Amino acid sequence: MVKTVSRSLAACLFCVVWGVHVNASEMVNSEAAEAYLQPQSQWPPKHSDAAEDVAPVPLPVKLDDYLVQLGKVLFHDKGLSGDSSVSCASCHQADIHFADHSKLSPGVQGRLGKRTTPMLRLVGLWEILFWDARIDTLEALIEQPLTDPLEMDNTVEAAVTYITSQAKYVEAFTIAYGDDAITWPRAAQAIAEFMRSIPSPERPFDLFMQAVKMEDFTQAEDVLSKQEREGLHLFRTKAGCVQCHSGALFSDQRLHNTGLTYYGRRFEDLGHFNISGKPEDVGKFRTPSLRYLSERNHFMHNGLFDDLLGIVRMYAHGGSRPKPRGEQVNDPLFPKTTDLLQPFDLSKEEEQALLAFLRTL
Structure with missing residues (x-):
């Protein structure tokens, strides 16, 4: 100096x-x-x-690879929405840092909310989630868009019924958890683990x-x-x-x-x-x-x-x-x-x- x-x-x-x-x-x-x-x-x-x-x-944290793979499939599955038209990936698009090209993301039947889709890179670092800070864990976050009538417009029960009906998930849950019990907390945990795995390029x-x-x-x-x-x-x-x-x-x-x-x-x-x-x-x-x-x-x-x-x-x-x-x-x-x-x-x-x-x- x-x-x-x-x-x-x-x-x-x-x-x-x-x-x-x-x-x-x-x-x-x-x-x-x-x-x-x-x-x-x-x-x-x-x-x-x-x-x-x-x-x-920061350096990436160690994650469960089996949960990440299960969560990735669930994240991209439109069958989780009420009319099978949108998935988590519909609004969180990989080519724009897991945000959306549109200022407001369309949900089922093209319904629009009032807030723009947050980016998911580095999502594991957040202590409060959503624009209004209504949730503080990723696992709790997953249910919000699933049940929001302007987004995926579904219920936890219907989502679990759908997942259970898919043979690929019975096998994937068994690999990830050691048994074939399919529950919503497990599904949410897997999706959250995948979201934490989203890379954050330097x-x-x-x-x-x-x-x-x-x-x-x-x-x-x-x-x-x-x-x-x-x-x-x-x-x-x-x-x-x-x-x-x-x-x-x-x-x-x-x-x-x-x-x-x-x-x-x-x-x-x-x-x-x-x-x-x-x-x-x-x-x-x-x-x-x-x-x-x-x-x-x-x-x-x-x-x-x-x-x-x-x-x-x-x-x-x-x-x-x-x-x-x-x-x-x-x-x-x-x-x-x-x-x-x-x-x-x-x-x-x-x-x-x-x-x-x-x-x-």
């Missing part, structure tokens, strides 16, 4: 002596990029000391973090460009993204109201309030993961956004902050946008640096 500062001071003297014009912000950004070519413990301070820092994808950010951990800063510099490292700096500092998007998931796994409840309007969704019934939970949703963000095509709980730059600029203005009108003025349920969102100023170059970093995830 001493050498970096010295080079910067020398550049300043050169500009003064020879009258060369250099944008001061470019020099600051260059120094910020260099600051990440050292151990993570020595990186510039985060926006908030209370926030967890960014982290690479992205440039992960390779960068590995190089930093090994203190191979030449390799780290090769993996993330100066612009991408500038974006990492902005993500952790001025823009404050790391307050909510941290850890390996780039999510704090908490619930926040970012002002997109659409209260009293089309697209209204009360979020966690529908689970808790508490007024302070109106409009709160789980912080989404930013992993593989640039390879997905719609964002937020309702899938209404498709422009990352537009989202960055919305947050730069402090997020969406709807004001109550008319009868809403005294409405105790009128949602309040989180105070974590505060305005920040980015130049166009900084916007592009931040976007460049997001694409490395």
Whole structure:
């Protein structure tokens, strides 16, 4: 770092002596990029000391191969739905990180819900599940889409009856469990195990973090460009993204109201309030993961956004902050946008640096 500062001071003297014009912000950004070519413990301070820092994808955990294989077949079986028209894989498609190309996934008879399909990569790292955090285990999660009338529209009993009628499952359950007893908890466990097995390919950010951990800063510099490292700096500092998007998931796994409840309007969704019934939970949703963000095509709980730059600029203005009108003025349920969102100023170059970093995830 001493050498970096010295080079910067020398550049300043050169500009003064020879009258060369250099944008001061470019020099600051260059120094910020260099600051990440050292151990993570020595990186510039985060926006908030209370926030967890960014982290690479962890090593995969050991799974039961027989359960994974059974779960994979169940995950792709349309016979589990009420009319045999959709499976788990219909909405969680492998070619788009086990999310969906459509902002809203059609269930049986083409019925649409209100929320976009979450990505399943790294799903085993989540401590709370669904946009509204209604469930905290994958095994419990499986029943939700199965019985939802807008998704698979079936019952647990009917699903077990169907599975039992298939000779392939009698054999597969015997191999996986040691006997041919077919129950819903076993089926759900197998599907959950398959979901945990979904690979999470390393992205440039992960390779960068590995190089930093090994203190191979030449390799780290090769993996993330100066612009991408500038974006990492902005993500952790001025823009404050790391307050909510941290850890390996780039999510704090908490619930926040970012002002997109659409209260009293089309697209209204009360979020966690529908689970808790508490007024302070109106409009709160789980912080989404930013992993593989640039390879997905719609964002937020309702899938209404498709422009990352537009989202960055919305947050730069402090997020969406709807004001109550008319009868809403005294409405105790009128949602309040989180105070974590505060305005920040980015130049166009900084916007592009931040976007460049997001694409490395």
